[in-house]
Amino acid sequence: MWSWVGHRITGVVIFFFLLVHVLDTSLVRVSPEAYTAVIGAYKNPLMALGETGLVAAIIFHAFNGLRVIAVDFWKKGAKYQRQMLWVVLALWLVTFAGFAIRHLSLALGGH
Amino acid sequence: MTAIQSPRSGKIAPQYKRSGGSKGNFEMLAWLFMRLSGVVLVVLIFGHLFVNLLVGEGIHAIDFGFVAGKWADPFWQFWDLAMLWLAMLHGTNGVRTIINDYAEKDATRFWLKVVLYAASAVIVILGTLVIFTFNPCPVVDGVQLPGGFCPAP
Ligand code: HEM
Numbered sequence: 539m540w541s542w543v544g545h546r547i548t549g550v551v552i553f554f555f556l557l558v559h560v561l562d563t564s565l566v567r568v569s570p571e572a573y574t575a576v577i578g579a580y581k582n583p584l585m586a587l588g589e590t591g592l593v594a595a596i597i598f599h600a601f602n603g604l605r606v607i608a609v610d611f612w613k614k615g616a617k618y619q620r621q622m623l624w625v626v627l628a629l630w631l632v633t634f635a636g637f638a639i640r641h642l643s644l645a646l647g648g649h
Numbered sequence: 650m651t652a653i654q655s656p657r658s659g660k661i662a663p664q665y666k667r668s669g670g671s672k673g674n675f676e677m678l679a680w681l682f683m684r685l686s687g688v689v690l691v692v693l694i695f696g697h698l699f700v701n702l703l704v705g706e707g708i709h710a711i712d713f714g715f716v717a718g719k720w721a722d723p724f725w726q727f728w729d730l731a732m733l734w735l736a737m738l739h740g741t742n743g744v745r746t747i748i749n750d751y752a753e754k755d756a757t758r759f760w761l762k763v764v765l766y767a768a769s770a771v772i773v774i775l776g777t778l779v780i781f782t783f784n785p786c787p788v789v790d791g792v793q794l795p796g797g798f799c800p801a802p
Contacts, residue, residue: 560772
């Protein structure tokens, strides 16, 4: 139940980010300066936290989505759905920790 | 004894059919698409995040030249195109489900979906045009921008 709520919320959040992300990337078609200016907005500490949160949402949605797929298509999927939720959370933690350490040290570590 | 047909056998009298009939199996195909696109998106999105944020200098390396370098290569053009289309169709269909679940008034549901489809169409068309009409080697004020992938002026 909560995994479903989480899946729904992360799905919507990612969707709205994607709309904005296609728009900001489209600025490469306008001019190099326009793109570099807007992408500069992503490169501050507050945005770094935002990006990290967004990636946390994506990683959860991705692994939990694979779990939903396994429940639907794997014969024993429904039986092991609870165990698979723990696997999702463990994979989420490991993948997210790896991403966060690398991304935050790059983004916040002075340059 | 009268035989009672199983409700999903398709052999029941039309007035007892549960699906509108005309809709065909659209919902089943949408359901299947969510799962197939999901599997592909895991690869596309994880690859996208890894290459753009975790390799080399990460986010500091991203500027016009970075994007130009990627889209000078058909491999990344195709990667990003597939990711754009699959993620937008997957996300749009997901939000459609959510609207159907929570918007109870017919008119609200209808207009929310009109806005959703319009926004999605604009983004998919814009994104596709940008990937394919983009010039990675623009000439600004008569000067060619540097880029190892550009032909010598
Ligand atoms: C990373 C790979 C992804 C996987 C494995 C994945 C998997 C799934 C699955 C299996 C569903 C359930 C569909 C159903 O219950 O019928 C779903 C729903 C959804 N997904 Fe994804 N997805 C991924 C990426 C995305 C992206 C990039 C977006 C946004 C653009 C997104 C937005 C949504 C939304 C809004 C829903 C509907 C949630 C609901 O109905 O409760 N997903 N996803």
